[in-house]
Amino acid sequence: MRGEDGQVVHQLGVAGGSTEGKHADAKPQENEPSSRELLAALPAAVYVTDAAGRITYCNQAAIDLWGVEPTLGEDKWSSLSRLYHTDGRPMALADCPTEIALKQGRSVQGQEAILERADGKRIPIAPYPTPLRDSTGAVVGVINMTVDISGRKKAELALAERDAQLAMAGRAALVGSYSYDVGTDVMEVSEGYVAAHGLAEGTKKTTRSDWRTRVHREDLIRIEQMREEAFRMRRGEYDVEYRILRPEGEVRWIESRSFIAFNADGRPRRVLGVNLDVTERKQTERALADRNKQLELAGKVAGVGTFAINVDAAWENIAQTIQISPGFAAIYGFPDETVKISVGDWRSRVLPADLAQFLTIRHKAFAEQRSESQWEYRIVRPCGNTRWIESRTFIEYDQGGQPKRLVGVNIDVTERRRLEEQRKVLIAELDHRVKNALATVSAVVSRTVEGSRSTADFLEALDGRIRSMAMTHEVLSARRWQGISLATIVRGELAPYATGSNTEIDGPDVELPADVGQALAVVLHELVTNAAKYGSLSTQDGRVSIRWDRRVNERSPPNLVLEWREIGGPPVVAPDKPSYGISIIRGLLPYECSATVDLVLASDGVRCKLEIPADWS
Amino acid sequence: MLVVEDGWQVADSLKLLLEQRGMIVVGPAATSEDARRLAIQCPLELAIVDVNLKGEMAYELMEWLHDRGTPVIEILGYHDLPAQLKRYSAILRKPFTPDALLTTVQRAIGRNRTS
Numbered sequence: 001m002r003g004e005d006g007q008v009v010h011q012l013g014v015a016g017g018s019t020e021g022k023h024a025d026a027k028p029q030e031n032e033p034s035s036r037e038l039l040a041a042l043p044a045a046v047y048v049t050d051a052a053g054r055i056t057y058c059n060q061a062a063i064d065l066w067g068v069e070p071t072l073g074e075d076k077w078s079s080l081s082r083l084y085h086t087d088g089r090p091m092a093l094a095d096c097p098t099e100i101a102l103k104q105g106r107s108v109q110g111q112e113a114i115l116e117r118a119d120g121k122r123i124p125i126a127p128y129p130t131p132l133r134d135s136t137g138a139v140v141g142v143i144n145m146t147v148d149i150s151g152r153k154k155a156e157l158a159l160a161e162r163d164a165q166l167a168m169a170g171r172a173a174l175v176g177s178y179s180y181d182v183g184t185d186v187m188e189v190s191e192g193y194v195a196a197h198g199l200a201e202g203t204k205k206t207t208r209s210d211w212r213t214r215v216h217r218e219d220l221i222r223i224e225q226m227r228e229e230a231f232r233m234r235r236g237e238y239d240v241e242y243r244i245l246r247p248e249g250e251v252r253w254i255e256s257r258s259f260i261a262f263n264a265d266g267r268p269r270r271v272l273g274v275n276l277d278v279t280e281r282k283q284t285e286r287a288l289a290d291r292n293k294q295l296e297l298a299g300k301v302a303g304v305g306t307f308a309i310n311v312d313a314a315w316e317n318i319a320q321t322i323q324i325s326p327g328f329a330a331i332y333g334f335p336d337e338t339v340k341i342s343v344g345d346w347r348s349r350v351l352p353a354d355l356a357q358f359l360t361i362r363h364k365a366f367a368e369q370r371s372e373s374q375w376e377y378r379i380v381r382p383c384g385n386t387r388w389i390e391s392r393t394f395i396e397y398d399q400g401g402q403p404k405r406l407v408g409v410n411i412d413v414t415e416r417r418r419l420e421e422q423r424k425v426l427i428a429e430l431d432h433r434v435k436n437a438l439a440t441v442s443a444v445v446s447r448t449v450e451g452s453r454s455t456a457d458f459l460e461a462l463d464g465r466i467r468s469m470a471m472t473h474e475v476l477s478a479r480r481w482q483g484i485s486l487a488t489i490v491r492g493e494l495a496p497y498a499t500g501s502n503t504e505i506d507g508p509d510v511e512l513p514a515d516v517g518q519a520l521a522v523v524l525h526e527l528v529t530n531a532a533k534y535g536s537l538s539t540q541d542g543r544v545s546i547r548w549d550r551r552v553n554e555r556s557p558p559n560l561v562l563e564w565r566e567i568g569g570p571p572v573v574a575p576d577k578p579s580y581g582i583s584i585i586r587g588l589l590p591y592e593c594s595a596t597v598d599l600v601l602a603s604d605g606v607r608c609k610l611e612i613p614a615d616w617s
Numbered sequence: 618m619l620v621v622e623d624g625w626q627v628a629d630s631l632k633l634l635l636e637q638r639g640m641i642v643v644g645p646a647a648t649s650e651d652a653r654r655l656a657i658q659c660p661l662e663l664a665i666v667d668v669n670l671k672g673e674m675a676y677e678l679m680e681w682l683h684d685r686g687t688p689v690i691e692i693l694g695y696h697d698l699p700a701q702l703k704r705y706s707a708i709l710r711k712p713f714t715p716d717a718l719l720t721t722v723q724r725a726i727g728r729n730r731t732s
Contacts, residue, residue: 432669435711436624443630444713515671519625586627591647592671 080616084114101129165577174277198246216243253282297328303412333381468525507548527583536569566605618663620645649678
């Protein structure tokens with residue numbers, strides 16, 4: 001066998017009657033693998049023709065390819081099969097590679113064709129015919145190796161199909177890819193990229209400069225920085241997220257991964273990338289982040305915090321981590337940004353006595369395998385404040401019944417407790433006042449009985465006194481016990497007897513505290529009752545004058561001075577035994593308010609001067 | 618006996634009631650301060666003290682009296698008994714009847730006299 005240059009390439013060995021293929025005469029060389037063996041090893045079809053194109057040799061693979069066994073020395077190669085171009089057009093004989101090799105004396109390589117067998121089956125092939133020459137250089141035949149490329153073709157087809165699928169999926173999922181040449185600024189883009197970026201359908205190429213016009217101003221700076229750094233540091237890849245503005249005006253989020261290929265001199269040559277439209281995901285993430293922030297803020301404001309611990313077997317280990325929410329950090333006085341603390345950190349904040357009790361309760365819950373545990377304890381914040389914490393824990397157990405994970409809520413209930421305490425105090429105070437009032441009435445009743453000459457007398461006197469107390473209470477109650485106006489008390493007591501011309505009331509606006517107001521009201525009631533029974537309010541011509549003012553004194557706060565004067569009434573007769581009313585007038589204010597009282601039962605009219613120290617004005 | 622009560626009408630009524638029964642009343646006093654002053658001046662057989670004096674609780678006064686060997690009858694307006702007051706000789710809740718007061722007084726004096 002001679003190659004193109006006429007040199008002997010190889011001698012074909014022959015033997016008769018072998019199933020490994022028919023062959024012409026040749027002697028096998030010694031100490032070399034026999035040609036038979038070589039050809040049997042070749043997965044490709046090999047045949048040899050004479051100058052006329054008749055098959056002089058072929059291997060089994062060739063027979064398998066044709067599906068027919070040629071008669072050596074007779075059948076022409078061209079009769080065993082028909083050839084077609086890859087696009088399906090029949091191949092003219094003159095164009096067939098073997099014919100070209102035979103008639104033009106040149107070998108043909110890399111041409112693909114479709115071989116149609118006698119039975120009609122079509123097989124994609126790649127023939128490699130080489131002309132054989134004799135010593136004179138004349139073409140005496142052709143040796144052709146034909147490779148069945150149907151496997152490769154199938155793979156190519158599958159790949160093409162797959163590509164098409166990817167492109168379709170890419171368009172649908174808005175996944176795009178690109179290949180960017182750093183030198184020319186040109187980007188070759190996939191259909192998915194076109195779809196994601198809103199480019200005209202069918203666009204295959206664009207430029208990076210064009211891309212820049214679509215990118216959000218704020219993000220562009222960040223991207224360029226990252227890219228520049230990646231180039232400088234010779235990084236193989238970098239990821240970046242950014243916003244683009246599509247032609248219709250819609251803003252979309254793009255997640256991008258870029259792979260950089262560098263030249264030998266370290267300069268970037270090409271960038272391959274994948275873009276993914278993540279707008280929906282971003283919006284969901286945003287919404288979730290916003291919602292979480294709102295919850296955290298609400299929690300923080302409301303003094304509610306959450307925590308989570310993954311408990312491990314050695315769960316007493318105080319180095320274990322607790323994940324905490326901002327609300328939790330705020331409650332305990334940890335720095336704002338703290339997201340985790342150690343068990344030790346938490347324990348150090350809890351009051352030791354309360355901690356011991358809390359742990360006992362928790363241990364019990366674990367032992368009983370309860371899924372919830374609740375307790376209250378005190379903590380001390382770094383600033384020194386003590387707070388009451390209500391803690392609710394939900395417990396997850398593992399197969400072995402050991403606590404595995406704890407999640408829970410801490411609520412700062414200091415305010416709530418304070419209000420409860422306050423409420424208790426108020427109720428006790430209310431209780432006290434009511435009981436005091438009842439005790440006072442009881443005392444007044446028994447004294448009134450003593451001083452009354454008849455039942456009618458008693459009832460009238462008692463009624464008057466109780467009404468007076470009730471009225472004062474009512475006025476105080478309307479002002480929430482904050483104080484009472486002196487003028488209101490005076491007018492209130494005089495009301496049943498005032499005719500419009502028999503009273504002179506004069507004095508500045510003075511607000512009395514509840515206890516002083518009540519005491520003064522009682523005293524005024526007695527003065528008025530007395531005047532109405534025996535004094536100047538018991539006659540038509542009688543008058544009562546009540547004047548008050550503040551006595552300014554350098555040293556002490558100004559005292560309240562009130563003067564009561566009865567004018568034009570009947571002559572006053574001092575009783576032998578002081579009445580209850582008179583004991584009240586003389587005794588109550590000095591006893592309860594450290595006041596001084598000067599009651600004069602003068603014959604021309606009762607006079608009374610009260611001076612009440614005022615630490616309240 | 619010392620009467621410590623910040624309301625005039627109730628104090629006056631207590632004094633009258635006790636005097637009618639032949640007791641000698643020291644006071645009444647409206648504040649702890651006045652009460653202490655009176656207690657130092659006179660030997661006391663008994664003190665009747667309203668726990669809630671104007672604005673202040675009389676716990677310290679009661680301890681002081683007790684430490685001086687004076688039995689104390691506490692007058693309470695509250696429903697709940699504060700923890701401190703458990704060990705004293707007698708408790709009277711407001712409002713009380715004259716009989717209830719007198720019985721308690723007799724018992725307190727009687728106990729003291731025998732011990």
